[in-house]
Amino acid sequence: xxxxxxxxxxxxxxxxxxxxxxxxxxxxxxxxxxxxxxxxxxxxxxxxxxxxxxxxxxxxxxxxxxxxxxxxxxxxxxxxxxxxxxxxxxxxxxxxxxxxxxxxxxxxxxxxxxxxxxxxxxxxxxxxxxxxxxxxxxxxxxxxxxxxxxxxxxxxxxxxxxxxxxxxxxxxxxxxxxxxxxxxxxxxxxxxxxxxxxxxxxxxxxxxxxxxxxxxxxxxxxxxxxxxxxxxxxxxxxxxxx
Numbered sequence: 531x532x533x534x535x536x537x538x539x540x541x542x543x544x545x546x547x548x549x550x551x552x553x554x555x556x557x558x559x560x561x562x563x564x565x566x567x568x569x570x571x572x573x574x575x576x577x578x579x580x581x582x583x584x585x586x587x588x589x590x591x592x593x594x595x596x597x598x599x600x601x602x603x604x605x606x607x608x609x610x611x612x613x614x615x616x617x618x619x620x621x622x623x624x625x626x627x628x629x630x631x632x633x634x635x636x637x638x639x640x641x642x643x644x645x646x647x648x649x650x651x652x653x654x655x656x657x658x659x660x661x662x663x664x665x666x667x668x669x670x671x672x673x674x675x676x677x678x679x680x681x682x683x684x685x686x687x688x689x690x691x692x693x694x695x696x697x698x699x700x701x702x703x704x705x706x707x708x709x710x711x712x713x714x715x716x717x718x719x720x721x722x723x724x725x726x727x728x729x730x731x732x733x734x735x736x737x738x739x740x741x742x743x744x745x746x747x748x749x750x751x752x753x754x755x756x757x758x759x760x761x762x763x764x765x766x767x768x769x770x771x772x
Contacts, residue, residue: 540761542581542657544665545572545693546680549590549618551751559590560621569625571757576631576662580761583653583663583687585680586622588614594672608672612639615676619666620645626662633662638670638679650686657687677735685742692744693760694731695751700768701730717769720746736770745771 551568554561576582594604594611602610619635623645626633634656636648646652648665656663669679677694684692701723704712718726720740724733730748739746749760749767759765 540580540690542583542687542689543691543693543761544583544585544680544684544687544689545695545757546677547584547586547618547622547695547751548676549587549593549614551695551697552586552618552622553590556590560618565621565625566628567754568751568757569622570629571755572622572662573626573629573631574755575757575761576660578758578761581657581660583657583665583683583689584619584622585665585676585683586615586618587676588612588616588618590614591617605672608668608674609639612666612668612670612672615668616641616644616666619664622664626664631662632660633664635664635666638665638667653683653687675732675735677731678738681731681735681738681742681744681746684744685738689744692739692746693757694746694748695756696730696748697750697752699750699766701728701748701770714766715768717771719772720770723770739770740772743772745769 552560552565554564572582588611591614592610594608616637623633623635635645637645638648640647653663665683668676669682680692698706700714702712702714706712720736723736747760747767747769749765760767
């Protein structure tokens with residue numbers, strides 16, 4: 531897609547992965563083959579010269595909003611969800627290292643016996659060393675989604691873009707799995723995404739991206755090489771940009 535320009539335009543990026551993306555076809559938890567495939571994509575992108583940070587969700591283990599619906603206080607449910615993201619972060623760290631690329635899982639929820647605590651300085655140091663940085667623990671606060679956390683990390687790290695990995699190849703006018711007449715947007719502004727109430731990311735995430743002029747590339751993570759394709763602009767995707 532011409533909107534995406536050359537690969538090197540996006541030198542430093544934050545990849546947003548849902549917990550469900552790591553679940554693959556498994557009913558719950560982690561799918562080993564899917565985890566290895568995504569780790570290989572991340573490692574290859576880093577080997578190509580991109581600085582890669584990853585924000586990972588935890589919905590394959592526990593989702594805060596659903597936990598609140600089951601009777602757990604929302605703040606507590608979100609805290610459990612943040613712990614689930616650390617579980618995924620540690621698994622992804624090992625999977626990336628298994629592909630021959632150094633990685634560091636940093637948690638916004640301090641747990642030094644398990645992994646390094648997130649700080650901007652530490653993350654930038656690891657990125658400078660060519661390591662894949664996995665930012666787990668969400669924002670470290672309840673009531674914020676990992677989508678918002680991804681845009682926050684992108685702003686902190688002066689990233690060139692957020693790559694929002696989904697199960698479909700972009701942003702559609704409706705859910706394409708339920709509505710065969712849904713059409714895909716090639717490009718949107720942040721304002722349009724907010725006004726149309728598009729569910730691919732929450733409003734707070736779009737608003738923060740708009741404020742910091744951060745492009746968001748929405749693409750499908752379902753195929754091998756998906757991240758490289760999104761970076762190069764060769765795969766089907768939607769660009770949300772100022």
